[in-house]
Ligand SMILES: Nc1ncnc2c1ncn2[C@@H]1O[C@H](COP(=O)(O)OP(=O)(O)O)[C@@H](O)[C@H]1O
């Protein structure tokens with residue numbers, strides 16, 4: 001069974017007494033040992049997608065359609081590791097508690113496993129460090145502990161919501177490498193959410209691009225990021241500096257994503273799109289297959 005399959009997901013939130021659809025027909029699958037990157041600007045629905053998959057929607061948000069099938073356990077890592085760590089507990093005890101609850105291991109065995117997990121995520125001197133409290137650790141080290149904590153539940157898929165956004169570039173690369181190692185060594189499926197194309201490019205083998213609550217393009221990373229077919233993907237890529245592109249002026253995407261109250265049945269990127277045509281107003285663009293693995297929601301299919 002596929003470790004995680006999300007099919008036709010729709011989520012609504014309550015705002016001023018009205019139900020507002022914020023996620024619309026979101027579908028994706030994550031295989032064992034695969035890393036799916038979900039990328040898009042802030043507010044486009046990335047966090048709600050992960051929370052809906054995890055079954056952890058915030059109060060006021062409900063799934064109104066679609067299915068989530070998880071063939072194995074899911075665990076989540078957040079941008080802010082303070083959210084997942086207990087400030088009053090030594091990190092080793094905290095991780096050991098999760099191991100104990102999960103496996104019914106003895107106190108000593110759980111303790112040993114906790115130290116092993118801390119070592120596996122690159123905490124130096126893990127025996128000693130396991131006695132530290134979260135506030136005694138740097139941001140990068142805390143994020144490693146948060147990943148150890150997630151791994152302690154032995155998940156099939158790790159859902160990571162902007163796990164490196166609060167970190168500087170060097171730490172960011174280290175954490176991404178760590179996720180990559182866990183993927184390789186444990187056959188862990190990873191969903192990595194980021195607003196940053198450069199982060200997604202470093203680790204994802206499959207990419208889904210989200211805009212205004214919908215997936216507008218998806219496929220193998222090499223296809224989507226090197227030969228984007230949706231104008232929004234193209235615009236996202238052009239808006240960030242990358243090492244493998246000649247330096248030039250960044251071209252930020254003009255305007256901002258629409259508010260969910262203004263989501264239309266026509267193309268939601270229309271107002272900001274460099275390739276808009278009169279027909280775009282009339283067509284309701286469903287995401288459709290370009291080939292076996294690549295999907296796009298643009299009716300023009302430009303950029304080939
Ligand atoms: N708890 C909530 N209640 C109401 N609206 C929410 C809630 N969480 C998110 N939203 C709205 O849903 C949309 C998607 O949010 P989110 O998933 O957090 O986006 P992203 O993670 O891509 O920045 C946004 O318009 C946001 O304002």
Ligand SMILES: [Mg+2]
Pocket residue numbers: 043046047048161
């Ligand atoms: Mg978010």
